[in-house]
Structures are given as C-alpha cells and as structure tokens.
Amino acid sequence: MAHNIVQARVDALRRLARRRAAGPLERAVAKSSPEDVAQAIKHLTLADTRFMMQHVSAEEAGPILLSIDEERFQFLLGALPKEQLIYSVEELEPDDAADLIARFPEDLQSLVLQGMDKEEREDVEELLAYPEDSAGGIMSSVAFLLNENTTCRQAIEALQEQGDIEMVFYLYLVNESDQLTGVTSLRQLLINPPNKVLRELANPDVITVGPQTDQEEVARIVAHYDLLAVPVCDDTRKFLGIVTIDDVLDVVREEAAEDMMKMAGMGDAFDPTGTSTLLAAKQRLTWLIVTALGGLILARVIMGFEESLAQQAVIAGFIPVIMGLGGGVGIQGATITVRNMATGHLNLSDGLKALLFRELRVGISMGIVLSVLLLVGAWFLGGQIVGLAVGISILVIVVASAIIGTCIPILLGKVGVDPAVATGPFVTITIDGIAIILYFSIATLLLNTLPA
Amino acid sequence: MAHNIVQARVDALRRLARRRAAGPLERAVAKSSPEDVAQAIKHLTLADTRFMMQHVSAEEAGPILLSIDEERFQFLLGALPKEQLIYSVEELEPDDAADLIARFPEDLQSLVLQGMDKEEREDVEELLAYPEDSAGGIMSSVAFLLNENTTCRQAIEALQEQGDIEMVFYLYLVNESDQLTGVTSLRQLLINPPNKVLRELANPDVITVGPQTDQEEVARIVAHYDLLAVPVCDDTRKFLGIVTIDDVLDVVREEAAEDMMKMAGMGDAFDPTGTSTLLAAKQRLTWLIVTALGGLILARVIMGFEESLAQQAVIAGFIPVIMGLGGGVGIQGATITVRNMATGHLNLSDGLKALLFRELRVGISMGIVLSVLLLVGAWFLGGQIVGLAVGISILVIVVASAIIGTCIPILLGKVGVDPAVATGPFVTITIDGIAIILYFSIATLLLNTLPA
Numbered sequence: 001m002a003h004n005i006v007q008a009r010v011d012a013l014r015r016l017a018r019r020r021a022a023g024p025l026e027r028a029v030a031k032s033s034p035e036d037v038a039q040a041i042k043h044l045t046l047a048d049t050r051f052m053m054q055h056v057s058a059e060e061a062g063p064i065l066l067s068i069d070e071e072r073f074q075f076l077l078g079a080l081p082k083e084q085l086i087y088s089v090e091e092l093e094p095d096d097a098a099d100l101i102a103r104f105p106e107d108l109q110s111l112v113l114q115g116m117d118k119e120e121r122e123d124v125e126e127l128l129a130y131p132e133d134s135a136g137g138i139m140s141s142v143a144f145l146l147n148e149n150t151t152c153r154q155a156i157e158a159l160q161e162q163g164d165i166e167m168v169f170y171l172y173l174v175n176e177s178d179q180l181t182g183v184t185s186l187r188q189l190l191i192n193p194p195n196k197v198l199r200e201l202a203n204p205d206v207i208t209v210g211p212q213t214d215q216e217e218v219a220r221i222v223a224h225y226d227l228l229a230v231p232v233c234d235d236t237r238k239f240l241g242i243v244t245i246d247d248v249l250d251v252v253r254e255e256a257a258e259d260m261m262k263m264a265g266m267g268d269a270f271d272p273t274g275t276s277t278l279l280a281a282k283q284r285l286t287w288l289i290v291t292a293l294g295g296l297i298l299a300r301v302i303m304g305f306e307e308s309l310a311q312q313a314v315i316a317g318f319i320p321v322i323m324g325l326g327g328g329v330g331i332q333g334a335t336i337t338v339r340n341m342a343t344g345h346l347n348l349s350d351g352l353k354a355l356l357f358r359e360l361r362v363g364i365s366m367g368i369v370l371s372v373l374l375l376v377g378a379w380f381l382g383g384q385i386v387g388l389a390v391g392i393s394i395l396v397i398v399v400a401s402a403i404i405g406t407c408i409p410i411l412l413g414k415v416g417v418d419p420a421v422a423t424g425p426f427v428t429i430t431i432d433g434i435a436i437i438l439y440f441s442i443a444t445l446l447l448n449t450l451p452a
Numbered sequence: 453m454a455h456n457i458v459q460a461r462v463d464a465l466r467r468l469a470r471r472r473a474a475g476p477l478e479r480a481v482a483k484s485s486p487e488d489v490a491q492a493i494k495h496l497t498l499a500d501t502r503f504m505m506q507h508v509s510a511e512e513a514g515p516i517l518l519s520i521d522e523e524r525f526q527f528l529l530g531a532l533p534k535e536q537l538i539y540s541v542e543e544l545e546p547d548d549a550a551d552l553i554a555r556f557p558e559d560l561q562s563l564v565l566q567g568m569d570k571e572e573r574e575d576v577e578e579l580l581a582y583p584e585d586s587a588g589g590i591m592s593s594v595a596f597l598l599n600e601n602t603t604c605r606q607a608i609e610a611l612q613e614q615g616d617i618e619m620v621f622y623l624y625l626v627n628e629s630d631q632l633t634g635v636t637s638l639r640q641l642l643i644n645p646p647n648k649v650l651r652e653l654a655n656p657d658v659i660t661v662g663p664q665t666d667q668e669e670v671a672r673i674v675a676h677y678d679l680l681a682v683p684v685c686d687d688t689r690k691f692l693g694i695v696t697i698d699d700v701l702d703v704v705r706e707e708a709a710e711d712m713m714k715m716a717g718m719g720d721a722f723d724p725t726g727t728s729t730l731l732a733a734k735q736r737l738t739w740l741i742v743t744a745l746g747g748l749i750l751a752r753v754i755m756g757f758e759e760s761l762a763q764q765a766v767i768a769g770f771i772p773v774i775m776g777l778g779g780g781v782g783i784q785g786a787t788i789t790v791r792n793m794a795t796g797h798l799n800l801s802d803g804l805k806a807l808l809f810r811e812l813r814v815g816i817s818m819g820i821v822l823s824v825l826l827l828v829g830a831w832f833l834g835g836q837i838v839g840l841a842v843g844i845s846i847l848v849i850v851v852a853s854a855i856i857g858t859c860i861p862i863l864l865g866k867v868g869v870d871p872a873v874a875t876g877p878f879v880t881i882t883i884d885g886i887a888i889i890l891y892f893s894i895a896t897l898l899l900n901t902l903p904a
Contacts, residue, residue: 160643191612245698249671253671277810277817278817292825295772295774296773296833298773302768302769316767320750320754339713358729358732362733370741381751
C-alpha cells in the first residue's frame with residue numbers, strides 16, 4: 001500500500017527529470033522525501049541526474065548526495081557549483097556531514113570545514129578521525145545530554161529550548177567531567193514530579209560501546225538488548241555520542257548486501273545497478289580471472305593424468321560431480337562458520353572445537369550417503385573401477401571439504417581478511433583443486449592395481 | 453567492551469548449568485537478561501537446558517523460549533510442567549505471546565488461551581490469524597493511541613496512567629471510529645502548551661502498512677523513511693497495531709541469515725549450531741543429492757562424447773574451468789537480480805528490461821576478456837583445437853550464464869518460489885549442465901572440421 005505510493009512518486013520524478021520539465025520537477029521534488037529523489041536518480045543518466053540536482057533545495061541535497069552511488073557522486077562533484085555542495089553539508093547533522101565530507105576531495109573538504117562555525121567543525125573533525133565502520137564513525141555527536149543533578153522540570157525546559165534534536169531516544173546523564181552516569185527516558189520526565197532529580201530515577205547500568213567498536217558488533221549489541229540507541233564512551237566513560245537504531249538498521253542492511261555480493265565473488269562495495277557497464281564488468285572480473293587462472297593450472301594437472309584418461313575416458317565424465325559436491329559441502333561449512341563468527345559463538349570458550357567436531361560428524365554422515373549413491377551410479381555407468389574411484393573419492397572429498405570449508409574463514413579472519421570472502425569463489429577454487437587431484441590420484445591408483 | 457561482559461556472563465551461565473549448581477545458577481539467572489540465558493542455552497545439552505529452564509523465573513521463561521531453536525523447544529514442551537509454559541506466555545506482550553503460542557501444540561494452545569483474560573485473548577487471537585511473516589504477524593497491538601481531540605495535558609495524564617507500555621515511540625491519533633488521523637511525539641507534548649489540542653500539532657501524513665504487507669516490505673519502508681515504528685491499518689484506515697524498529701531489526705537480521713543459508717544450499721530454517729548432527733546432515737543433504745543426481749546425468753552426457761575424448765583426452769582438463777566460470781557468472785547475475793528484487797527496483801516501470809540489457813552488456817564485456825585469456829592459455833597447453841574450443845565456449849557460456857542467472861530468480865518468483873534459492877545450487881547445477889554440453893559440442897564440431 002505505502003510502497004505503491006512510493007513507486008508512483010519515484011516514477012513521476014524520473015519522468016519529469018527526463019523530460020527536463022523544470023517547473024513541475026521542482027514542485028514534485030518539494031513534495032517528495034530525499035529518499036524518493038535518491039531512488040529516482042538511480043535510474044537516470046548522468047546528465048538527467050545533474051538536471052535533477054539543480055532543482056533540489058540545499059536542505060534536500062545533502063541526504064540525496066549521501067545515498068547515491070560513487071560514479072554519479074564523482075560526476076556531481078564536478079558538475080555542481082561548489083556553493084551548492086557546501087550548503088548541502090551545512091544542513092546535515094554532524095554524523096551525516098562527516099560521512100559526506102569524507103567523500104569530498106581534499107581541497108573541497110577544507111573549504112567546507114572552514115565555512116562551518118567552530119563548534120560544528122570540531123564535532124565533524126572528531127567524527128572524521130574514527131574509522132568509517134566503527135561506532136565512532138557511525139555515531140551522532142548530537143544527543144540529549146543532561147547533568148545528573150538536573151530536575152525533571154529543568155529537563156523539560158532544556159528540551160523546549162534545544163529545538164534542533166529531531167528525535168530524542170533516551171536522556172543520558174553525565175557528571176561534571178562529562179562521564180556517563182545513567183540513562184532515563186522522556187516518559188520518566190512526564191510521569192515523575194517536576195522537582196525530582198534525574199539521578200534518582202535514572203538507570204545507572206548503561207550498556208555502552210567504545211568508539212573503535214566495529215559497527216557489526218554495535219548492531220549485535222543493539223539487537224541483543226533491544227535498544228533504541230547505544231552511547232559511545234571512551235575508556236574513562238566520557239560520553240562521545242550515540243549510535244541510533246536507525247543507523248544500525250542501515251548497517252545491518254548494508255552488511256547483508258555486502259555479504260551476498262562477497263558470496264557471489266563480487267566486490268564488497270558493489271552497487272548492483274548504479275555503475276556503468278565497464279566498471280561493473282571490471283569489479284566482477286577479479287574473481288573470475290582468478291578462477292580462470294586456477295582452472296588453467298588444474299587443466300595442466302589433469303593433463304598429467306593423460307595415461308589414466310586414455311585407459312578409461314569415462315573418468316572425465318565424473319569431474320563435474322566431484323567438483324560440484326566438493327564445492328557445495330565446502331561452501332556450506334564456510335557459511336556456517338562465517339555465521340557463527342558473526343553471531344559471536346566462536347568467541348565462546350570451546351566454540352571452535354565444538355564447531356569442528358560437529359562439521360566432522362556431519363561431513364562423515366553426508367559423505368557416507370553420497371558415496372554409496374555415487375558408487376552405485378558410477379559403477380552402473382562406467383564399470384567397477386570408475387565406480388570405486390568415484391565412491392571412495394566422494395567420501396574423502398566430502399569430509400575434507402567440510403573441514404576445509406570450516407577452517408578457511410577462521411584462517412582468513414586470523415590474517416585480517418574478511419571471512420565472508422571465504423563463502424565465495426575462494427573456497428570453491430581451493431576445494432575444486434584438491435578434489436580433482438584426489439579423484440585422479442585415486443582413479444590412477446585403482447587402474448594400476450585392479451584388473452580392468 | 454560491552455561484548456566481553458556479555459560473553460563472560462554467558463560463559464558463567466553455561467558452566468553453572470553444566471555443574472548443576474542450582475543456587476548459584478538461580479542467582480546468576482536473576483542478574484542476567486533473558487537474551488544472555490538464551491545465548492547460553494545454545495551450547496547446552498538437552499538435559500542441561502531443562503535444568504537451566506527449571507531455574508528461570510516465569511517472567512524470563514517467555515523471552516527465552518521465544519529465541520531457542522526448534523529441537524530444544526520441542527524437548528522443553530515435553531520436559532517442562534504445563535503450568536510453567538502457561539505462565540511464561542502470560543508475562544509476554546500480545547505480539548510475543550502470539551508468536552510463542554503459535555509454536556505450541558494445539559491442545560496447549562487452547563489451554564493457554566482459556567487461561568487469559570478476555571481482552572488479551574482477543575488481541576492474541578487476532579494476531580494469530582495473520583501470516584507469521586506479514587506486518588500483522590509481527591505487529592504489536594499495544595500502542596499509545598489517543599483521540600485526536602485530546603489536549604496535551606490530558607495526553608500526559610493518560611501516559612502517567614498507562615504504565616504497561618514500556619516504550620512509547622510515537623503518539624498515534626484516531627477519530628471516533630478508531631481510524632488513524634495523525635501522528636505526534638512525546639516531545640511535542642512537552643514543548644506545547646497544556647491546553648493545545650493534539651490534532652492541531654499532529655502530522656496527518658502518516659505512512660502506514662496493511663496487515664498483509666510482507667515483513668521485508670515493512671523493513672524496507674521503515675529503513676527508507678527512518679521511522680521508529682510504522683502503524684498497521686486495514687483498508688478503512690482503522691488502526692490495528694504498530695511494527696516497531698526493534699522488531700524490524702530482528703526481521704532484517706533473520707532474513708539476511710536465511711539468504712546466506714539459501715545461497716549455500718541449506719534450508720531456510722537452518723540453525724547453524726542448535727541442531728543435532730543427523731538433522732543437520734539431513735537438511736544439508738537435499739541439495740547435495742540433487743547435485744549428485746545432476747552430476748550422474750552429466751557424466752552420462754559426457755560419456756556420449758567418448759569419441760572426442762579418445763581423440764583428444766586434453767579436452768577433459770578444461771571441464772573445471774568451464775564449469776567454474778559458467779557457475780560463477782551465473783551466481784553473480786542471480787545475486788544481482790535477487791538484490792534488485794529485494795530492494796524493489798524491478799517493480800519500476802522499465803526495471804527488468806534495463807537489468808537484462810545491462811547483464812547482456814556486462815556479460816559480453818567479461819566474456820571477451822575471459823575468452824581471450826583462456827584461448828591463449830588452452831592453446832598453449834593443448835594445441836589449436838582445444839584452444840579454439842575453450843575460447844569460443846567461454847564466450848558463449850559467459851554471456852549465456854549472465855542472462856540465465858538473471859532470469860532464473862525472476863522465473864522462480866513468478867511461480868511463487870523464493871528467488872533467493874536461485875543464488876544457490878539451483879543456478880549452478882542448471883548452468884553447469886548447459887556449459888558442459890555446449891563445450892563438448894563445440895569441441896566435437898571443431899575436431900570434425902579442423903585438421904588436427
């Protein structure tokens with residue numbers, strides 16, 4: 001219901017930008033949310049995008065710029081007047097402003113920062129110093145902060161004065177050194193007597209994160225404790241800012257999209273529709289070229305078994321099933337491990353040992369079933385030797401793949417590579433190679449020992 | 453920082469349950485959140501799980517039962533006294549209560565419902581009637597609802613009386629027929645004069661969803677408009693309940709986990725650590741057996757080309773690279789399509805056409821690069837005929853895989869199957885088969901026409 005309205009609005013914006021209908025476009029933009037405009041831009045040419053942005057208010061330009069893809073962003077940096085870019089930052093909250101400025105070229109960064117008033121500049125500069133995917137990088141420095149000795153009446157007055165905070169999630173209390181001492185809610189202000197001191201009605205047991213905490217970890221904590229926001233504090237418990245649940249939702253959605261892209265062997269910063277053909281091809285080619293080179297090496301290895309192939313050409317027919325099952329089991333193991341790492345299970349005292357033994361047990365169970373199935377099938381199709389070679393290989397390969405698939409993400413994590421990469425082509429290529437070599441070695445051994 | 457505390461708590465709970473230390477366990481449980489207890493249970497045996505649940509208060513039992521895996525849940529249904537199960541429901545909010553009751557066997561369901569007071573029973577029964585993954589299924593029927601003619605002072609008084617609403621996100625205004633007419637916030641109550649009527653300060657342009665709206669769609673709307681909650685209304689705009697952002701966050705996290713599992717060819721209801729070895733093996737075997745049977749058919753097909761293989765055994769060496777690239781490109785195309793479907797892009801007027809043409813262009817660009825690379829590599833390794841066969845096949849297969857990968861999720865969606873299944877083994881098996889047949893046909897054609 002709501003979605004159809006969104007779609008109709010987005011479609012209308014696109015049509016007006018394409019038709020270059022300046023007046024109607026300006027009116028339509030004024031009635032739309034920045035999110036709708038950003039959505040419409042995704043399907044416009046660069047020239048139409050520029051036309052659209054020329055008819056957007058300074059207030060809306062910031063949120064739109066924040067959510068468009070890299071290629072259009074770079075184009076607009078050159079195509080829009082510097083003043084519009086600077087204005088667009090000024091209307092944003094410090095956390096969003098920092099995100100936008102971080103994408104500007106250096107000369108524009110200093111220009112924008114110089115144009116800000118001192119307090120806001122300091123806020124933004126502090127935010128720029130934290131890694132993009134840490135709590136510090138996604139936190140907002142604007143939060144409703146009160147001294148713990150404030151009364152309810154004073155708090156309500158403060159709330160009436162501070163008009164610029166769009167959404168008050170919690171009221172955080174600090175002492176004289178800006179250290180977080182408790183948390184309370186707007187509702188408490190309303191249901192307590194006006195002269196009650198906030199310290200007395202606050203909950204002192206606040207869950208916090210550090211500015212360096214990874215954003216996925218922040219998401220986990222917010223979800224685990226059903227929080228609307230989590231405060232970011234330094235080691236001395238000094239209050240630095242808050243990460244709100246709407247930012248967490250964005251993080252989780254982005255990370256999920258990135259993980260899917262990684263599983264499919266595409267770059268983690270991949271935008272499925274926003275980029276040009278050549279750029280998209282380039283991003284997708286990386287793993288495919290690795291696969292191609294790995295495949296060439298494997299071809300050379302298989303050619304080393306030419307003699308066996310000459311004796312029993314049928315052996316070649318089972319290469320696909322050997323690869324398919326090895327890769328399939330390996331990806332299952334890797335995915336389970338990545339999920340376990342993401343949910344923090346492997347940090348538990350004996351998490352890793354339990355997982356490995358479990359994969360071993362599951363691998364052996366699956367290996368036996370698949371081995372019997374394929375031994376019978378291959379024997380029927382290609383005779384005794386091929387049947388035995390396929391059956392034995394499958395048992396070994398399924399068990400090995402389950403273990404290798406489990407270990408690769410852990411090893412990648414240890415050397416600082418994102419384990420999610422392991423759920424993609426990396427694990428498939430590794431296991432394909434091992435599986436094929438195992439299969440041909442076993443087949444050759446059987447050919448040399450058993451009577452044909 | 454916070455996470456280490458969580459871990460220490462969870463580890464302590466597990467140790468105490470294993471040691472059967474009733475007293476210390478009870479004290480530790482009282483100090484922990486239900487989330488921590490649920491986390492600890494994930495790594496306990498069934499017997500230890502029962503012991504743990506026997507030392508949990510009625511208040512905490514509900515949230516814990518809600519988040520444990522199916523196997524442990526079914527065990528506890530038999531192992532815990534019926535009274536404890538009934539109590540555990542009573543302490544929950546109606547939306548959670550409905551979720552928990554839905555998992556009970558029928559006789560227990562009616563027992564529990566009979567024990568509730570009339571109003572709560574009606575709430576829960578209404579919720580039970582909606583599909584589990586719809587807005588109606590995840591909504592909470594408890595929200596802060598006021599008549600639009602209420603004044604700020606009256607609203608504050610109402611808030612002080614209604615103590616059972618733990619978190620007030622927005623104040624929703626309704627007319628005499630319970631139809632939603634506007635929304636406002638707690639903050640507006642505080643900054644406006646006490647005798648102001650809410651209708652005058654409310655925003656009448658409320659974004660809503662219907663009770664049948666899919667939960668992913670609800671998540672998209674909440675994220676798109678940065679909402680903390682979205683009201684659920686029927687066709688006459690009658691207010692039914694709200695879906696809050698913390699429930700949306702859970703939905704997004706669950707769906708992301710499910711999508712990853714589907715990409716790896718595992719069931720969508722798969723719990724990576726909670727299930728027994730045999731159950732896990734069974735869930736994972738489904739696609740592997742399909743892969744095995746597909747592989748046997750493919751083996752038979754390849755054996756049909758035995759004559760070509762006998763002439764040039766080297767041909768077999770390139771089966772892995774043909775399969776790897778075909779499958780890789782196909783999965784990329786399928787993943788991009790699934791992402792586009794999930795974000796709603798394909799609903800736009802010419803979304804599908806644009807995507808298909810784009811995949812065609814990207815496929816041709818990648819096909820040319822990979823084809824040249826492998827033509828040279830294969831020629832060098834296996835001579836002219838193999839080089840040409842591999843080079844030509846790769847060009848055809850890469851373009852075909854890009855298009856097939858894009859189409860499969862759309863076709864699956866049309867026949868009502870979850871498109872995410874296409875990003876897993878389904879697309880790989882289909883494309884592997886097509887790729888191998890194409891490759892052998894082209895190689896045979898070249899062998900019969902070109903001089904060796």
